[in-house]
Amino acid sequence: SSLGLVRHLWLLTLVTALQNCLNKQQLLAAIRQMQQFLKGQETRFAEGVRVMKNRLITLQNSVTKAAPDPQSVSCPALDAPMDGRRFGTKYFVDHEIHFTCEPGFQLTGSSTRVCQANGSWTGEAPRCKVISKCLSNPCQNGGTCVDGVNQYKCTCPQGWTGENCQYQSQTDVNECEVYKLEGAPRLCMHACVNVPGSYRCSCPSGYKLLGDGKSCEDIDECGLSQHNCSRGMTCINTGGGFQCVSAECPRPSGNASYVKTSPFQCERNPCPMDSRLCHHAPKSISFHYLPLPSNLITPTPLFRMATASAPGRPGPDSLRFGIIGGNNRGHFVMQRSDRQTGELILVQSLKGPQTIEVEVDMSEYLDRTFQAKHVSKITVFVSPYEF
Numbered sequence: 001s002s003l004g005l006v007r008h009l010w011l012l013t014l015v016t017a018l019q020n021c022l023n024k025q026q027l028l029a030a031i032r033q034m035q036q037f038l039k040g041q042e043t044r045f046a047e048g049v050r051v052m053k054n055r056l057i058t059l060q061n062s063v064t065k066a067a068p069d070p071q072s073v074s075c076p077a078l079d080a081p082m083d084g085r086r087f088g089t090k091y092f093v094d095h096e097i098h099f100t101c102e103p104g105f106q107l108t109g110s111s112t113r114v115c116q117a118n119g120s121w122t123g124e125a126p127r128c129k130v131i132s133k134c135l136s137n138p139c140q141n142g143g144t145c146v147d148g149v150n151q152y153k154c155t156c157p158q159g160w161t162g163e164n165c166q167y168q169s170q171t172d173v174n175e176c177e178v179y180k181l182e183g184a185p186r187l188c189m190h191a192c193v194n195v196p197g198s199y200r201c202s203c204p205s206g207y208k209l210l211g212d213g214k215s216c217e218d219i220d221e222c223g224l225s226q227h228n229c230s231r232g233m234t235c236i237n238t239g240g241g242f243q244c245v246s247a248e249c250p251r252p253s254g255n256a257s258y259v260k261t262s263p264f265q266c267e268r269n270p271c272p273m274d275s276r277l278c279h280h281a282p283k284s285i286s287f288h289y290l291p292l293p294s295n296l297i298t299p300t301p302l303f304r305m306a307t308a309s310a311p312g313r314p315g316p317d318s319l320r321f322g323i324i325g326g327n328n329r330g331h332f333v334m335q336r337s338d339r340q341t342g343e344l345i346l347v348q349s350l351k352g353p354q355t356i357e358v359e360v361d362m363s364e365y366l367d368r369t370f371q372a373k374h375v376s377k378i379t380v381f382v383s384p385y386e387f
């Protein structure tokens with residue numbers, strides 16, 4: 001080694017100096033030579049150390065810069081976009097995650113993202129956007145498109161109709177007005193409602209629209225038990241409503257008194273033989289309830305009254321009919337329709353809503369002698385409508 005060589009040279013010089021009894025000058029020269037030799041050795045040594053240091057730094061740099069261990073790096077977790085799905089669950093370097101959207105949605109951003117060595121994902125976060133059906137401008141003729149999920153709706157300007165406003169609506173054809181004219185067929189039984197391009201009929205309350213779309217039919221509240229008549233009252237169905245009625249027999253008067261023989265019939269109790277007044281009081285009183293529409297065409301028969309003599313007994317040989325009471329008597333006449341029957345006839349049309357009572361009687365005669373009188377009390381419920 002160089003140190004061994006130095007030591008060797010040093011010894012050699014010393015021995016030579018001693019042997020040759022070198023003078024001071026010669027010895028100093030030898031020492032200088034040794035010093036220069038050592039200095040050279042020192043320089044070379046330092047150079048070797050420097051090279052070694054540099055090599056170590058280079059190695060260190062190259063190790064630092066080298067690719068990191070792939071298994072030790074991962075990217076942050078990724079979620080599926082709203083209304084979409086995610087495929088792939090590994091978040092290590094070089095792994096891929098794929099994204100799709102539900103039907104009706106469109107993916108924006110990256111459908112595939114790769115985990116990079118630096119721990120971040122490539123691309124952008126995916127989003128699922130509703131596919132706009134309005135983008136293709138489906139609404140024609142100036143219609144406005146409104147987007148919905150998987151569908152759209154056109155709001156058409158006036159004069160246009162149809163899903164895409166493609167049809168010209170029949171502007172200014174108001175069927176209700178057209179058919180109101182004299183002589184035109186009646187469109188609706190009650191009210192006509194004009195709607196764009198068409199019309200519909202409506203019925204007043206208490207009526208229902210029939211399947212033909214134009215006729216109104218009264219709702220039978222009594223039959224359907226939709227009434228609120230208290231116990232002891234009888235429900236009478238009327239056009240557009242119902243009435244709760246209760247037939248009351250007359251109070252006893254003189255010797256005449258009555259007993260109810262059915263909900264709508266009163267019979268007079270037997271009279272004392274000598275009571276003429278009692279014999280002339282009605283032998284029977286019956287109650288009748290007639291629902292009628294408004295504005296009936298007149299004359300029209302409303303009610304018939306006939307004798308009802310007991311079988312086997314001789315009946316009356318003549319009858320006399322008359323109107324004996326009630327309001328609005330001018331609306332009715334009572335006339336004989338055959339030998340046995342009298343008819344109450346409406347001669348002036350009635351306009352509802354109103355309730356009219358009329359009382360008719362039938363007197364029986366035998367050999368021109370008064371036998372008995374029967375009274376019918378008729379209550380007419382006139383509907384507000386002509387149906």
Ligand SMILES: [Ca+2]
Binds near residue numbers: 206218221
């Ligand atoms: Ca009714």
